Amino acid sequence: MKILFAIVISLFIFTSFNSHAVDINNGRTLHNENCLSCHTTDKYISKTRKVQDLAALESRVKRCDFSLSTQWFEEDIEDVVAYLNQDFYKFK
Structure with a gap:
């Protein structure tokens, strides 16, 4: 029973x-609502970025x-990074 409990707790911790x-x-x-208030997307594709x-x-x-004091959550930052990478930077 203790082993089963340890496995369940471990799975919960690792998946959370x-x-x-x-x-x-x-x-x-x-x-689009925040970043474009300061700059265009040209800087993302510039050869001198x-x-x-x-x-x-x-x-x-x-x-x-x-x-900008947007106070994004970490998930929001990850979303913006993923968007920029997918549409502009294309890092692996």
Whole structure:
């Protein structure tokens, strides 16, 4: 019985972390309602863009979130990063 209880608890713990599936449409909406108030999408496709990998993209989105005081949840940031990566950056 103790083993079964330990297995159930372990499964609960492991499945409750990172259970957020990114929502590209939410990312697009958040981006369009917030990010475009400061800049266009031209900087995403520029040959001289500063963002060169997925980690840098996430860092940039977090910095913009802070600068705009949007107070997005971590899931919202993940959604915006996923949207930008899918439509513009195409990092693997």
